[in-house]
Amino acid sequence: MITPVAPARTASVGTVETRYLDLAEPAQLDCGRKLGPIRVAYETYGALSPERDNVILVCHALSGDAHAAGLAKEPSGESTRDGFGAADRDGTAGRGLGWWDGMIGPGKAFDTDRYFVIATNLLGGCRGSTGPSSIDPATGRPYGADFPVITVADMVRTQRAFLDALGIERLAAVAGGSLGGMQALEWAVLFPEQVDAVVVIASTHALHPQGLAWNAIARDAIMRDPAWQGGHYYGTGRAPDGGMGVGRMVGHVTYLSAPALDDKFGRRLQFADDVRYTITEPEFEVENYLRHQADSFVRRFDANTYLYLSRALTYFDLGRQYGGGSLVRALEGMSARTLLIAFSSDWLYPPSASEEIEDALRTLGKPVEFHLIEAPYGHDCFLLEEARQTPIIRQFLAHDRAGSRRRGKRPS
Amino acid sequence: MITPVAPARTASVGTVETRYLDLAEPAQLDCGRKLGPIRVAYETYGALSPERDNVILVCHALSGDAHAAGLAKEPSGESTRDGFGAADRDGTAGRGLGWWDGMIGPGKAFDTDRYFVIATNLLGGCRGSTGPSSIDPATGRPYGADFPVITVADMVRTQRAFLDALGIERLAAVAGGSLGGMQALEWAVLFPEQVDAVVVIASTHALHPQGLAWNAIARDAIMRDPAWQGGHYYGTGRAPDGGMGVGRMVGHVTYLSAPALDDKFGRRLQFADDVRYTITEPEFEVENYLRHQADSFVRRFDANTYLYLSRALTYFDLGRQYGGGSLVRALEGMSARTLLIAFSSDWLYPPSASEEIEDALRTLGKPVEFHLIEAPYGHDCFLLEEARQTPIIRQFLAHDRAGSRRRGKRPS
Structure with a gap:
């Protein structure tokens, strides 16, 4: 199943534009509060079939946005692919290229010759959808820390309302990695009759305690920055860039593997052949790289959105939410075909979590x-x-329901 | 060799007092600067033999001090064992108990019935030895960020000068874990004729890039805190507690294993059976635990010392320093018997680093x-x-030189 072929970036969806849709009804959130109005930023790729039965919803991870594929009509000057770990570290991402451009397009994993692919910016986001940096109609000022605490289920119900507004009832698939995979699973549990298949990549049914810890540290780094100002920093001329930079560096290291860092940087020094005896300046290449990642991230991302989405992904726990602690019970009502993909070196979302989901579904x-x-x-x-995900996903999506029950190949 | 017996905390060295010694000569540092006067805080346990041939120097890790064993005469109110990761997490450490009390004492790994054990606070420290919080005689104010950048070799040369002042020429052994193990190795390379044996635990000859990254993040967390004030926060009424707390949390998670966090906390919630929908307050037990660790650490540790010692341990690289990039060449001059101990779940100082040292010495x-x-x-x-280290260390120290060449047992 693992074929070392070149990426299937054979064709692009072309130039795309992010659009916006305002939901008519306020949302009833898990925390008990209502939120509205809600705006959803979105992009679409491919064509909707007359039967409206070829829709794939693609869900982004913590730092992503609605620009999943193609070239942005008005590039922000910085590739949104930079939003994800080290995805752009080899300079493969062009300016304004969507964060999953290699996966969405004609002939790609999510084939726009066949499917109508929709990507939205999450509820709570900072790239066009309603989030903490949006104006609170009650005050005329940005919500800041008055934004209600949201869950992955709230995000998914917002996507449901958004698709209703577009006149789309059923989804051929929901797909995403990391927090995006959580949304796919939440869709399958919340709306079992409306999702044919879910593609859950590098994700989990509940983040493990070390993952909770990393997220808590990143949030604390933001909140301990005096410029955070209790979450009401908008319009003050100050933002918790220092703290969010630190949080981003923590996240960044957890997105990579130790061998990947070895391979990429080793212990190479930043300048010359010897150390320069400095505390404040980077000495090692990896130190310089992390600072660059932090600086580039704070220029394009809102710290409060980071806090809210990070909190949501730590809350996510299908067993607790729907099974009284049992994952099996939580998944009882699911009917979507499920594709799980995990990566051997992923220690933030380790393969064991995907195995637990597989075991529960198989049970x-x-x-x-x-x-x-x-x-x-x-x-x-x-x-x-x-390149390796593409044939797996294409084959899975092409499958009829009956044929899909066979067990996927698992390297021992 | 691995025997699951109870800790050998059979006896204590009793109540001890930290003493201080001022070195007569300023130190010539690797960075090119001179530093002086230098004060060294130290404790001793056991009795010096008339031949002065039973001295073991114990070196502490990043956040330790000279109080390695026994009960402090004037307890600071907080166990110094708290300085190390989660060592006190089960409440086993009493108030004022030394950080390696289970290893140093009558009948213990470093047996004070036989050896005269000396522990010093490192150069650069904040627990009695000269460091960034000490008064700079040139200005009458604390050094702060004007303290010279130091290396592990500088620490070791300071220990050498300190032992000279005590009239101690040779060491039966130098021992330490983590940064303490680096000092032991540096001793064996710098002063081969003066060290009979080194005990290097959970350490390395050069920290791997992910370790560099964690240290860089912790330092950045401190330096990005506005209260750091360019390193000159002493006497201002403000200190970079927020940043150092974040750095400490990062360190803390890297000192533990993911399974240990699973085991200790799981995803247990802090209050009640459900989430409370809060961004600012801890929801999970592990979140609360990390905050507690951060708060307790900032009360007893100086942020600049953290910066300087962290920088020193990232610089440490025997191959670069002494072998033109080759570890084998760097160790050519060593003559001390070497005991290496590593732990299977240690991902910050992974066993592979100890294996590399073993391979080089064996070559x-x-x-x-x-x-x-x-x-x-x-x-x-x-x-x-x-309990598991004790028999290994006791047996190693008791060995004659000839018998020590046999290979230690290594689980496959």
Whole structure:
């Protein structure tokens, strides 16, 4: 199943434009509060079939946006692919290229010759959809920390309302990596009759405690920055860039594997052949790289959105939410075919979590495939290993329901 | 070799007092600067033999001090064991108990019935030895960021000058974990004729790039805190507690293993059976634990010392320093018997680094033993796994030189 072929970036969806849709009804959130109005930023690729039965919803991870494929009509000057770990570290991403451009397009994993692919910016986001940096109609000022605490289920119900507004009832598939994979699973559980298949990549049914810890540290780094100002920094001329930079560096290291860092940087010094005896300046290449990543991230991302999405992904726990602690019970009502992909070197979302989902679905007799891809780049593989994911995803989507029950190949 | 017996905390060295010694000569540092006067805080346990041939120098890790064993005469109110990862997480450490009390004492690994054990606070420290928080005689104010950048070799040369002042020429052994193990190795390379044996635990000859990254993040967290004030925060009423707390949390997670966090906390919620929908407050037990660790650390540790010692341990690279890039060449002059201990779950100082040292010494025909201990607690094992380390260390120290060449047992 693992074929070392070149990425299938054979064709592009071309130039695309992010559009916006305002939902008519306020949302009833898990936390008990109502939120509205809600705006959803989105892009679409490919053509909707007359039967409206070829829709794939693609869900982004913590730092992504609606620009999943193609070239942005008005490039922000910085590739959104930079939003994800080290995905752009080899300079392969062009300016304004969508974060999953290698996976979405004619002949690609999510084939726009066949499917109508939709990507939205999440509820709570900072790239066009309503989030903490949006104006609170009650005050006329940005919500800031008054934005309600949201969950992955809230994000998914917002996507449901958005698709209703577009007149789309059923989804041929929901797909995503990391937090995006959580949304796909949440879709399958919340709306079992409306999702034919889910593609869950480098994700989990509940983040493990070390993952909770990394997220808590990143959030604390933001909140301990005095410029955060209790979450009401908008319009003050100050933002918690220092703290968010630190949080981003933590995240960045967790997205990569230790061997990937060895391979990329080793202990190479930044300048000359010897150390310069400095505390404040980078000495090693990896130190300089992390600072660059932090600086580039704070220029394009809102710290409060980071806090809210990070909190949402730590809350996500299908067993707790729907099964009284049991994952099997939580998935009982699922009917979508499930494709799980994990990467051997991903220690933030380790393959064991995907195995647990597979085991639960298999116990329930539900159709599931799990593919473990041996790859060295850590969690970021879901953005980098396009060539190996593509045949797996294409084959899975092409399958009829009956044929899908066979077990996917799992390297031992 | 691995025997699951109870810790050998059979007896204590009793109540001890930290003493101080001022070195007569300023130190010539690797960075080119001179530093003086230098004060060294130290403790001793056991009795010096008339031949002065039973001295073991114990070196501490990043956040330790000279109080390695026994009960502090004037307890600071907080165990110094808290300085190391989660060593006190089970409440086993009493108030004011030394950070390696389980390893130093009558009948223990470093047996004070036989050896005269000396522990010093490192150059650059904040627990009595000269460091960034000490008064710069040139200005009458604390050095702050004007303190010279130091290396592990500088620390070791300071220890050498300190022992000279005590009238101690030779060391029966130098021992330490983590940064302490680096000092032991540096001793063996810098002063081959003056060290009979080194005990290097959970350490390395050069930190791997991911380790460089974690250290860079912790330092950046401190330096991005506005209260750091370019390193001159003393006497201003403000200190970079927020940033150092974040750095400490990062360190803390790297000292533990993911399974240890699973085991200790799981995804247990802090209050009640459900989430409370809060961004600012801890929801999961592991979140609360990390905050507690951060708060307790900032109360007792100086941020600049953290910066300087962290920088020193990232610089440490025996191959670069002494071998033109070759570890084998760097160790050519060593004559001390070497005991290496690593822990299977330690991903910050992984066993592979100890193996590389073993391989280099074996290539050179030098006496070396390597023991890999299967234990789940990560890097903190060197403070927690006293029972398993004790027989290995006692046997190693008791060995004659000839008998030591046999290979230590290594679980496959």
